[in-house]
Amino acid sequence: MENQKENLFSEPHKRGLMKSPLQESSKANVVLAEIQPDLGPLTTPTKPKEVCQGEPWTPTANLKMLISAVSPEIRSRDQKRGLSDNRGLPEARDCLHEHLSGDEFEKSQPSRKEKSLGLLCHKFLARYPKYPNPAVNNDICLDEVAEELNVERRRIYDIVNVLESLHMVSRLAKNRYTWHGRHNLTKTLGTLKSVGEENKYAEQIMMIKRKEYEQEFDFIKSCGIEDHVIKSNTGQNGHSDMCFVELPGVEFRAASVNSRKDKSLRVMSQKFVMLFLVSTPQIVSLEIAAKILIGEDHVEDLDKSKFKSSSPDMPLATSFLEVEQSAKENCAKNLFSTRGKPNFTRHPSLIKLVKSIESDRRKISSAPSSPIKSNKAESSQNSPPFPNKMAQLAAICKMQLEEQSSEPRKKVKVKLARSGHYKPLAPLDPAGNTELELPAPSLIQPLGVVPLIPSPLSSAVPVILPQAPSGQSYAIYLQPAQAQMLTPPHGLSPTVCPTHSSNATGSKDPTDAPTERTTPDAAKSSASCRPGSLQPAPERHGAKNGSKETTGERGTKRASTSEDSSSVKKPKEDLKALENVPTTLFPSGYLIPLTQCSSLGAESVLSGTENSGTLSPNHRIYGSPIAGVIPVASSELTAVNFPSFHVTPLKLMVSPTSVAAVPVGNSPALNSSHPVPAQNPSSAIVNFTLQHLGLISPSVQMSASPGPGAGTVPVSPHVEAASVIPDNLSSRQGRATSHDSPVLGQSQLNGQSVAGTGPQQPVPVTPKGSQLVAESFFRTPGGPTKPTSSPYMDFDGANKTSFGTLFVPQRKLEVSTEDVH
DNA sequence: CAATCCCGCCAGGTG
């Protein structure tokens, strides 16, 4: 551990010298390796080398990607840094790669690809076991990792933040993080899904799509109506107030972490994931994501802020404002002013976003046409920056996860058991633990009570939502400011509030006097609105606020909800619930193959019904119907929705800033135009991570759907196309399948899955491969094959066909579709 | 040429 200090001074590169060859070598391998073995658990996570082992891993796709990425990277690295020396070690390792890709590349291109976050993320993940043995200490030393990976520490932060958002990692101390792997993943996804539902992301997405669509045709009309809707939505849920969602077991210890900005990458990452989990088609256009995520928190706020600080340029904001001005104001204040400085910094970017959005609008308005544009094209155009990054990360993560998922069996059970284990570290609430344990059952039971763990969150107040439906309870941390803002998702919230809130908050906020409040107000307000037809039932949310700061801000919280159905339901039921959610009307943007996600969301992942397939829906499909937990078929469509079952209580941290968020869809203008998000924290990271996790298919990545077309219905076709072949499969799988590459053909997929899984998984119950598949996806923009015509149709479930598909693979790496074979 | 995103400065925060 030369570590830290050195790091600071020394340049990474230099360190790089250090780089163990392994790493590099691993690169390609690594990726694979990552997947590998569960063995990992035993092994210390930290070790980089471990990774190396794993070559065989996975699905070819990953390999390809990795390799491609890696080799160059390595090369580049060497060249770059090392010019001097780099110590070339890498060479050996590289050799492989080199052979593959050819030195040439290196020579010519040290390119960024090599340096991409996605690749880095892969490498990072490769180092640790998917399901680490809790007994072992899985500490991650940032410095070490940075050295090993030969990157600047700064990069590691991005990765860690995303992983942290998924609770795959938790911060122990300064340079230290604990690796949790996928143990909590299911829960996390379930929780995020619930939260996303609460926030009505699905609805928001639809709204936005409609607007866009309509706008294309009829600008004005749509705007008026939809706007209202949106506004309402946003008002209710719209914004995700929550800053951060925590799982009971995995709380953030580091105060710092908690305290820091809410909007940070970690929060954005969660939200981004939520979009996928919530959206039926699993396709999420970047535009939409930007509008919702950025828009929520930032856009409005930003706008406002702008107004405040600079000048009121943005009319856009106003619309939102109108709806919730007061709230917004508060939010804005919070966001910007709250902590003072930082806020300002954001402004610029925000402003940019706004501008970009406006410009987009203009464009759109001007060129309403092309409804169907290929996603790719569109995406490329409009896509906000962040999505890409996020997508990449997600993709990567997903892949890895999927691969890893092989072990699924343990999944649920293990998880449960583990839940307790997870973190000894986490002091948190016992309650949480309990919840964890009871994933399924819990659903039924009102977890709500779950005591929030007193998290270190400085500002955030944890709110616990008892979700009857889901059974999960999670805590949401709201920041004071936010609290106000927060509105329960739907009317639901009110009910919930009482019980939990008090408990949760109290327990949690150590710092602040926990003022527990249920926030009737917010809830009520929000309540007024209904969740939309789309969502099945609003569950009740328990909302609580912990406003630590009773002082100023109040916290209100909205409860989350989840699916009510789920609450009662058992996992399977959950599936049903999913089905219920017919929601998505139009797929606007990209498909995100949630397959994994869905699985995740559903217990499937956790349940491990399919050991192998946990992550990938595909597996299920191919394999026997799901092991039980959830019959894929039934759920298929809904799959996306599932999440709840497992869901264990989560804690949501709400950041003040986020509070403001609401607006997202709100402003008509915004909606109409593509909101181009300003810069996001590293979107790439998120993407990768998500993908790895399986949430998002690599190929999918978020891309913004550029034009209106994307947003509009037409888009769907694309999606469909993607899914097309697989449709049958997909239908089965539901979205999950989507990932599967249609093109490749199931067989391949299967093969991959099998292959991939087989090795890894102890018991290959069902073939998995999903990941690969996902990766492989092609996104056919046009929906080459046949797009099932109506996207909607798909959604409904009957057709469902395609979720998985994506188009636009933004990144090559990700794409390596075929690879497998 | 536009979009994407890597690099790394530098400020806020934490120990």
Next chain:
DNA sequence: CACCTGGCGGGATTG
């Protein structure tokens, strides 16, 4: 106070 974190802009790449 020194270091840890991570926001953010600049500029390099990519397509």
